[in-house]
């Protein structure tokens with residue numbers, strides 16, 4: 001597609017080799033994604049490490065993830081919260097969740113992760129009803145049309161100081177088209193607009209290139 005894409009991949013490989021070695025559990029988790037409902041949708045190793053670093057920087061003990069898939073990012077998040085921490089990860093597909101549980105077991109973190117199967121929005125609102133403790137860190141990485149709903153639920157499940165990261169906010173540049181017929185693009189644009197007008201939230205968005213092509217993250221800090 002882009003001539004530079006092979007260079008992006010080479011640089012990612014160099015960064016990952018140098019700074020982000022994956023252990024066997026992460027390698028197997030990534031490879032297991034090939035058989036999932038969305039092959040290769042998991043984050044890159046250096047992106048997973050970024051999530052883990054952000055969790056460490058805010059001292060996250062409780063993490064909520066929308067979109068487990070096969071649990072690759074979940075392994076990074078679960079390792080980041082330490083053995084006193086907890087991750088709740090919401091996944092629509094039972095088959096993906098089953099693969100994820102195996103990956104979490106191999107990574108030695110199954111005991112600190114709940115993979116909840118079903119509609120992520122319904123599962124999240126159920127957590128609100130149950131009155132769970134607030135989450136310190138949220139990673140939104142599920143179906144993109146539901147991003148605004150996931151943000152709304154996240155705001156019912158976090159506190160001042162919590163951090164929310166949203167994956168896939170660029171999608172090869174498609175995000176700039178206000179008339180896009182792609183519901184995923186509209187889901188991203190709608191959630192960015194919601195964030196922008198919410199005085200509780202401070203946010204930025206960053207484009208990324210690398211082994212995942214051209215995409216990006218939104219990083220949000222809840223200030224009150």
Ligand code: DHB
Nearest residue numbers: 041042043141142167168
């Ligand atoms: C898609 C979803 C993701 O979360 C991702 O990281 C890459 C691709 C997708 O919907 O195609």
Ligand code: MG
Nearest residue numbers: 041141167168
């Ligand atoms: Mg993603």
